[in-house]
Amino acid sequence: MAAFRTDLGIDLGTASILVYAKDKGVVLNEPSVVAIDYNTNKFLAVGEEARKMLGRTPGNIVAMRPLKEGVISDYGVTERMLKYFIQKASGKTFFKPRTIVCVPSGVTEVEKRAVLEASTQAGARKTYLIEEPIAAAIGAGIDITQPNGNMVVDIGGGTTDVAVISLGGIVVSRSIKTAGDDCDEAITRYIRKKHNVIIGERSSEALKINIGTAYKREKEVYMEIRGRNLVTGLPKTINISSQEMFEAMEEPISSIVDTVHTVLERTPPELAADIANSGIVMTGGGALLYGLDKLISERTGIRVNIAEDPIACVATGTGKALDWVDVLENSLLDSDSIVER
Template structure:
């Protein structure tokens, strides 16, 4: 039997709201929310992924449902490490050799945050971990040939961060990463309903509003959704009818921040690359690309065509997985800090 079969290499999209695992030769094998439920007394994991997400905001005192990732980076190191261990073993089962892993990170990540990701991955069972920046992974995932001397603009709107980058000749020419994305839209909806309707709703309700009737660009036909929350005046459960135009108002601020970021990146882009982007348009990936009207809004504000990736949610993970083919190029120890490799000490 071939020895290579004993080891499986992985590409991991370690996101704020979900984790996707790409196995070489198989594609994306796992897509679960990055949420864990923990017993406070014993520290044991009670549930991970989708099962734990259903517990958010519904747990008794001794159980905590938490998201160990915040704004695209690790906020709880130990839990992230244990969660990664769980997902890696769920994706590949038991293997003879430890896998080589590529993890994607936001483009604005600091050295300390990079080190945290590398150590968490290595302790979770990786033989060696490499990092790839999200915009590069997204570009590879949507099939852009990043080695060409052409300007490509990638906009990746995730749960915790929005990454905007101009890519040419295999590298990032200019980029910006802001901590305003899907989660911030949920928070904006919660704030709006509290102010306008005196009703308090949870994260999951806000997210379902965003996904069903959320919009950042006026819809041709108004849509409505009934939401149940807690009346802040009486303290009792209350049902209200929310319209898509209210969603437009609620999410105006985060959407404006994203457009401003794109604008600032375009302003700093060298003219030759800017003309390429004008021809090719902006490629949009991430869960935020599915928000109604985001492409129309950006197109209207910048005057550039916006294309949504075929599989916006999976494109970063697919790109991370495809980068596994070049892992042998990253194997030398003389690699620069951009893709730090750390042998487990």
């Protein structure tokens, strides 16, 4: 039966959903956005198609993100979206897949229950939960079963998870609801305040990806962006510099670096020595922000390594964790145990 079943690892992110299929790798990477017609309650688009509709829909159609700050904000929509992605990733198969879904390290029991129930209702035979830092460490190729301290900084869209891992479990961790989306919002606020121009969600994200910086660049880079002038109400094109991006994102970036510092302060001395030798591993889309690794390294005095494929790292680790179910027994929560409670 197992030969006909596709086991799936799901990185249920605020900004995007990645699905890892056993023996196939990452088979799906789409934005976690859905477009719904409120008159008929029908799904009009999911993923990339729905993302293109953000900020461009008529009154009866709403393009929305059903996940906020790493957790489910709209249960019904998340369930339907998960069902769509599970079916798309597993293809036409008679057997329901086993799934393992990753969640931020700071989620509550109620939030865990919501994810487990949504996945089970969406068509999974059995669902396991794994915390993001553990999945990120596995995906980055770290052997977490050894009695060595490894520090992982996972910066996603809605949350940043910082954890010290040893012997297959989390020793010290902290999860904050400051991440990529907060950087986008900070950019929007900055441009509105400094240039009197309102820009959309997609424009602020494009600025962050292309010229965003957490550490002063040697050479300034620029990007043109279009928005609506607050004074005249007419469209306006402005030229934004990387220095302005540095100023705009200073607050959320400082919050992330402070969290890394706080976790290091709470780390047992022996594990702190291991981390000083091996370095800090950064994963998630936020790891690609220019200069963030340099900034963390400068503040902590510890070498920072960016994972080989930081965006797919958590999804890959989540999928691989299905082979480690017995080893990670204490770190995993499954749908049977939550129902028994």
